[in-house]
């Protein structure tokens with residue numbers, strides 16, 4: 344059975360892009376593979392955060408994992424900072440990674456925008472991400488398109504480690520959906536939907552109330568042609584709505600386009616909003632039930648124990664291969 348690892352940062356409101364590009368797929372994969380899913384709270388520290396908000400958001404993401412359908416009997420759910428091996432393995436891989444390859448990371452360039460004020464962790468976090476993955480000897484990592492470059496780095500680091508110190512680490516493959524790997528911002532459909540987008544009109548949060556969802560989709564930027572067709576290059580807004588509808592309803596893009604043939608943009612927006620509201624309502628309701636129950640903390644404690652057992656074993660093998668002296 345293949346092993347998968349992935350994570351989501353507790354950096355803001357989890358949105359439909361995170362759901363369709365990652366979380367929904369996490370749920371599907373739990374029946375096919377041995378899955379480890381974490382809330383990557385250490386990654387969130389790469390940008391200054393209010394400590395209370397970080398605590399709150401970490402539990403929020405973990406609760407959304409459960410509310411969206413992840414089952415702790417099938418998948419191991421944990422918080423990254425609860426498994427100490429991550430930071431240690433991160434250091435070991437920093438001693439394998441090269442400045443040149445980190446300089447090429449486009450996410451760092453975008454998020455730092457050349458400023459001297461960014462923290463060192465933002466620069467080195469792709470290496471910590473590589474450590475997250477190799478510790479579990481993951482064969483595959485389900486992510487959205489934006490993480491592809493980081494995944495390539497993780498694979499390169501694992502390969503370099505193995506070439507230098509002997510075969511210890513599994514080389515991970517990115518698992519990127521053919522469609523939905525890049526849900527675009529509603530207010531700006533040429534850029535990806537993002538938690539850190541300036542405006543809330545950019546995204547549909549998984550916990551948005553139905554009236555908010557309807558309003559945001561109604562205001563989504565489209566074009567002036569009034570012709571429904573799937574063409575991400577020339578019709579990014581309409582194509583984005585079609586992708587959302589198709590992933591939520593389980594129809595192909597072709598079936599979706601056919602369904603909307605001859606209809607206007609108003610009808611498209613209405614039906615997309617209805618489908619999204621119908622899909623997200625049970626998740627939002629379950630989320631609120633779970634947050635009151637204390638169940639999440641229990642699941643995370645159990646998950647950290649299971650994850651640590653595997654991560655500690657790989658870490659010991661890495662240390663031994665590198666020439667560190669036991670006890671590990």
Ligand code: AQP
Nearest residue numbers: 352360361364365486487524525526535536537538539
């Ligand atoms: N727009 C998107 N479409 C499809 N997948 C997406 N993902 C993120 N945005 C989209 C996928 O969601 C997973 C978790 O992402 P993350 O929280 O670790 O960080 P991110 O990729 O940086 O997400 P955001 O929303 O853009 O957060 P901020 O604004 O904080 O940087 C990943 O698998 C990601 O690919």
